[in-house]
Amino acid sequence: MNDEKRLIIVAYRIPFKVTFKESGERVLQQNSGGLVSAILSLAEKGDVFGKNQKIHWFGYSTPDILQEGETQVENENFIVHPVLIEDALNDAYYEGFCNSTIWPISHYYPYLTSFNEEDYEAYVKANKIFADQINAFIRPGDMVWIQDYQLMLLPGMLRSENPDASIGYFHHIPFATFEIFRLLPKQWQTELLKGMIGADLVGFHTNDYSQYFLRSVQRVLGYDTTARDISIPNRIVRVDTFPISIDYNKFQELYNDPGVIEKRKEFLKDLSAEKNIFSVDRLDYSKGLIHRLNGFEYFLDQYPQWHTRVVLTMIVVPSRETILKYAEMKHELEEAVGRINGKYGTLGWRPVIYLYRSLSFEELGALYTLADVALITPIRDGMNLVAKEFVATRTDKKGVLILSEMAGASLELNGAILINPTDKRTLAAAIIQALTMDEQEQTQRMQMMQDRIRVYDIFKWTEDYMDQLDIIKLKQMEFEEK
Numbered sequence: 509m510n511d512e513k514r515l516i517i518v519a520y521r522i523p524f525k526v527t528f529k530e531s532g533e534r535v536l537q538q539n540s541g542g543l544v545s546a547i548l549s550l551a552e553k554g555d556v557f558g559k560n561q562k563i564h565w566f567g568y569s570t571p572d573i574l575q576e577g578e579t580q581v582e583n584e585n586f587i588v589h590p591v592l593i594e595d596a597l598n599d600a601y602y603e604g605f606c607n608s609t610i611w612p613i614s615h616y617y618p619y620l621t622s623f624n625e626e627d628y629e630a631y632v633k634a635n636k637i638f639a640d641q642i643n644a645f646i647r648p649g650d651m652v653w654i655q656d657y658q659l660m661l662l663p664g665m666l667r668s669e670n671p672d673a674s675i676g677y678f679h680h681i682p683f684a685t686f687e688i689f690r691l692l693p694k695q696w697q698t699e700l701l702k703g704m705i706g707a708d709l710v711g712f713h714t715n716d717y718s719q720y721f722l723r724s725v726q727r728v729l730g731y732d733t734t735a736r737d738i739s740i741p742n743r744i745v746r747v748d749t750f751p752i753s754i755d756y757n758k759f760q761e762l763y764n765d766p767g768v769i770e771k772r773k774e775f776l777k778d779l780s781a782e783k784n785i786f787s788v789d790r791l792d793y794s795k796g797l798i799h800r801l802n803g804f805e806y807f808l809d810q811y812p813q814w815h816t817r818v819v820l821t822m823i824v825v826p827s828r829e830t831i832l833k834y835a836e837m838k839h840e841l842e843e844a845v846g847r848i849n850g851k852y853g854t855l856g857w858r859p860v861i862y863l864y865r866s867l868s869f870e871e872l873g874a875l876y877t878l879a880d881v882a883l884i885t886p887i888r889d890g891m892n893l894v895a896k897e898f899v900a901t902r903t904d905k906k907g908v909l910i911l912s913e914m915a916g917a918s919l920e921l922n923g924a925i926l927i928n929p930t931d932k933r934t935l936a937a938a939i940i941q942a943l944t945m946d947e948q949e950q951t952q953r954m955q956m957m958q959d960r961i962r963v964y965d966i967f968k969w970t971e972d973y974m975d976q977l978d979i980i981k982l983k984q985m986e987f988e989e990k
């Protein structure tokens with residue numbers, strides 16, 4: 509029997525973009541996201557798993573990516589096992605419970621949270637579809653690493669069939685305080701928490717999220733907890749903090765990348781203002797887009813000497829448009845941009861340049877590296893990788909980061925100007941501080957932040973998580989032997 513230890517990643521999304529040529533030939537374009545490359549590098553090193561072993565990845569997909577008779581799709585690195593969920597179920601599961609219930613409640617928006625029984629049932633069903641497929645595949649010795657809030661029930665569903673399996677779960681969004689979490693119906697609270705603690709290791713970006721989770725486990729499930737362990741009958745679950753990071757070197761190289769240099773020149777020709785501020789976010793109420801515009805408007809109002817000299821380039825990446833709140837927000841946003849440009853603009857100057865689309869990687873690199881100021885002001889954000897990416901690209905050690913203290917990243921990026929995004933006065937003051945900061949201070953602050961993320965990059969994050977999962981598994985075995 510082949511007993512080589514396998515790594516199984518489970519995430520809502522698969523690591524490929526699948527397209528078809530006119531000839532019908534299938535093209536698999538591997539995502540270049542941080543997590544995908546970090547997991548690959550781990551496997552390539554061969555220190556956790558056998559060399560030349562492919563990584564198994566279970567994720568949602570529509571059936572069209574499979575060719576006749578296939579149940580999996582593979583390239584040189586991954587074997588992807590598509591988890592097929594029919595459209596109506598997926599809508600209620602993903603757009604419904606995931607994005608209209610868990611997302612808003614976890615980002616402290618109870619009034620936007622839907623409490624729909626059918627959506628919850630769809631969530632249970634979809635997690636069960638994942639579980640059935642993985643339970644049929646898993647064998648002793650495998651390591652399963654489950655990603656994010658779409659799969660909170662899955663660790664428990666795998667544990668009940670595989671009592672000895674090594675199972676990790678990582679939560680990429682905030683975990684709200686008990687007072688917010690308890691707004692969910694009791695049955696959902698109980699099942700979601702029981703699901704999560706099916707894992708041996710439950711990871712969060714910040715210590716606060718870990719503590720809020722532990723508190724909910726204590727209050728709802730009644731288990732004893734310490735600062736990072738939960739004692740449940742016959743098992744210990746470790747809860748720990750792993751602030752996700754980025755592929756630092758990849759972003760460092762962007763500054764001098766020929767494609768990025770070209771784009772930067774092009775952008776700078778169009779952006780003729782003395783100072784450039786930028787922001788990039790997905791369309792989402794948690795990103796503080798309206799508050800950001802209000803703060804910028806207040807800045808323009810208070811500091812007329814900056815009129816015509818500064819431009820805010822605001823990139824909003826389309827997202828979740830079929831959910832009513834998102835469509836409404838887009839409208840509101842466009843109204844605010846129009847108002848500000850109408851009120852303060854001149855024939856030759858638009859204070860806000862607003863683009864509702866995504867950027868190519870090169871365009872993103874150009875924007876990061878040309879900016880004088882990055883204005884990243886979410887009302888709530890698990891981590892926020894844009895802040896880390898902006899910092900990593902600045903090999904010139906210039907540029908200022910204004911960052912919301914409500915983003916997980918604010919705990920590490922201590923060279924940023926930290927603000928409360930709802931406070932327009934503080935926001936305006938931060939903008940002035942950033943625009944007038946001398947180069948020496950910019951360099952000092954940038955250096956401090958780069959020092960942190962250079963050391964703790966995405967590779968370190970992945971390695972730390974996996975090591976910790978191995979350690980807790982060993983402890984588990986000792987515990988069982990006693």
Ligand code: GDG
Nearest residue numbers: 680681752788825866867868869872889890891892893894
């Ligand atoms: C969850 C949590 C947590 C954005 N616009 C474009 C573009 N991006 C890329 C950025 C960055 C990523 O998307 C967005 O970063 P987030 O941190 O918001 O990540 P999400 O996966 O959306 O969110 C979040 C994260 O998980 C990780 O745990 O930080 O708090 O909500 O990498 O570069 N990339 C390109 N064009 C764009 O227009 N090419």
